[in-house]
Amino acid sequence: MFTVNYSRSLENFLKTIPFIDELQELPQEIEEFAGAIIGFSSAELIRDIINSFYRFFDQVNDQVFQILETISGINLENFVYLIRWDGHNDLERWKLVLPDGTPIKIKQTIHQIGISRDYVVLMDTAFITGIEQIINNPIPENKELEQLLRELLEKAPNPDSAIYIVRRQDLTRGQYLALGEEEVKVVAQQLTIPIEAAHFLMDYENPNGEMTLHIAHICAWNVAEWMHPYDVSPYQDCSFVSQRIHAMESSEMDISRLGRYVIDAEQGELVKSQLVSETPSTWGTGLYAFLDRLPSGKPPSRLDNIYWASLGLWEELMTEFGRELFEDYKYRAIPIDEVLELAKKGIPSSLFRVDTNKMVLEDSYQFPTGYIGSSPQFIPKQDSDGNSTDGYLICTVFTPENSEFWLFDGKKLSQGPVCQLSHPSLNFGFSLHTTWLPAIGHRQAKYNIPVSLDYQAVVNQQSDSMIRELFEKEIYPHF
Numbered sequence: 001m002f003t004v005n006y007s008r009s010l011e012n013f014l015k016t017i018p019f020i021d022e023l024q025e026l027p028q029e030i031e032e033f034a035g036a037i038i039g040f041s042s043a044e045l046i047r048d049i050i051n052s053f054y055r056f057f058d059q060v061n062d063q064v065f066q067i068l069e070t071i072s073g074i075n076l077e078n079f080v081y082l083i084r085w086d087g088h089n090d091l092e093r094w095k096l097v098l099p100d101g102t103p104i105k106i107k108q109t110i111h112q113i114g115i116s117r118d119y120v121v122l123m124d125t126a127f128i129t130g131i132e133q134i135i136n137n138p139i140p141e142n143k144e145l146e147q148l149l150r151e152l153l154e155k156a157p158n159p160d161s162a163i164y165i166v167r168r169q170d171l172t173r174g175q176y177l178a179l180g181e182e183e184v185k186v187v188a189q190q191l192t193i194p195i196e197a198a199h200f201l202m203d204y205e206n207p208n209g210e211m212t213l214h215i216a217h218i219c220a221w222n223v224a225e226w227m228h229p230y231d232v233s234p235y236q237d238c239s240f241v242s243q244r245i246h247a248m249e250s251s252e253m254d255i256s257r258l259g260r261y262v263i264d265a266e267q268g269e270l271v272k273s274q275l276v277s278e279t280p281s282t283w284g285t286g287l288y289a290f291l292d293r294l295p296s297g298k299p300p301s302r303l304d305n306i307y308w309a310s311l312g313l314w315e316e317l318m319t320e321f322g323r324e325l326f327e328d329y330k331y332r333a334i335p336i337d338e339v340l341e342l343a344k345k346g347i348p349s350s351l352f353r354v355d356t357n358k359m360v361l362e363d364s365y366q367f368p369t370g371y372i373g374s375s376p377q378f379i380p381k382q383d384s385d386g387n388s389t390d391g392y393l394i395c396t397v398f399t400p401e402n403s404e405f406w407l408f409d410g411k412k413l414s415q416g417p418v419c420q421l422s423h424p425s426l427n428f429g430f431s432l433h434t435t436w437l438p439a440i441g442h443r444q445a446k447y448n449i450p451v452s453l454d455y456q457a458v459v460n461q462q463s464d465s466m467i468r469e470l471f472e473k474e475i476y477p478h479f
């Protein structure tokens with residue numbers, strides 16, 4: 001198993017704050033608003049604090065960071081370790097560096113990694129976490145302060161995707177930190193693909209060192225953002241968003257695109273790019289499903305068909321904050337005013353299949369108005385021939401009344417669900433990723449780190465007795 005351990009330094013973190021110039025241009029209304037409601041003399045105070053931070057971190061050089069690190073004992077470095085685990089022994093790791101020897105810096109997040117026969121791929125994804133998510137709610141009772149902080153601290157995700165390619169051949173023997181071994185470095189090639197993304201898939205085979213990536217570009221959409229009680233509609237009445245959707249994902253501000261990329265992994269160069277987008281299917285496309293295992297138990301060599309689910313476009317989920325954040329989006333396909341109009345009419349949630357050889361949407365289904373289909377999962381038929389459409393798609397469906405599971409024939413999405421499952425006691429929140437197993441059995445692995453051993457030190461620090469109780473009564477006895 002491959003995974004990663006990465007850290008963004010405080011400096012890197014602070015640099016996600018919009019530039020000082022932008023802060024200087026804060027609209028007068030926000031300052032007045034803050035002055036009137038927060039009780040601060042004006043928002044200028046917060047701005048001054050942030051500017052001071054900025055100036056400080058801009059001036060200090062690497063040496064100062066090293067001194068701070070020594071004094072505090074806290075690691076302030078940017079680092080990315082690729083970790084390999086054989087399922088039994090200690091974790092083995094490599095520090096990833098660029099060809100010039102400098103450590104890789106992750107500017108946003110690593111949301112997913114990809115593996116092919118000869119390469120491991122990491123992506124700096126647009127599932128952005130920044131300082132605003134860490135300190136978004138310093139005074140829980142004060143919603144106005146929270147809103148102001150978001151205005152000040154959040155910027156749009158990077159509109160491009162940085163990927164890092166590691167040769168598996170170079171991963172001969174890494175560092176076993178648990179054994180006190182010396183650090184081992186390995187070089188990763190860097191490549192930038194236009195347009196942001198959170199999820200991507202890779203073909204397992206990479207003939208002649210050419211890998212194929214399948215990427216969902218979540219254009220002008222910060223999926224780590226959510227509907228706050230203080231969010232207002234971008235439409236004329238500027239009303240507050242309805243309470244029933246607080247904490248829900250906000251809508252995208254442009255149509256999503258699906259990309260297929262052939263990359264020369266040795267040179268770190270793009271060989272071929274294909275993009276597809278289509279109304280109504282590719283509005284808010286993020287979650288995928290595919291045949292991930294052949295009847296032989298091996299991964300398919302190529303992903304010929306990939307199923308995707310889209311959120312659609314919802315008037316209720318449009319916010320003024322999102323409109324402003326993505327007004328000048330670099331890769332805009334549909335003008336923002338048109339996006340707002342389309343949302344007013346509503347674009348339904350979709351489930352569709354892309355034939356990756358032709359890069360066309362071959363089959364699609366639109367959910368009824370007011371419904372959202374999410375968490376698509378491919379289930380191969382019992383006597384499956386290994387064909388990538390020979391199976392069922394199950395997904396969660398949120399209807400205006402309840403939550404359900406719908407089952408589709410993988411070859412005939414457009415005909416609608418073959419089965420809809422519901423129950424009076426089946427009621428769950430919005431769902432994202434899923435998995436499927438042909439059978440459930442008892443755990444057989446011997447490797448086990450008890451949850452209490454892993455968490456108790458942190459739980460002990462909690463002043464809220466409810467959190468301690470939750471762990472003691474609901475978690476430890478079961479895991």
Ligand SMILES: [Fe+2]
Binds near residue numbers: 111198199432433
């Ligand atoms: Fe995800």
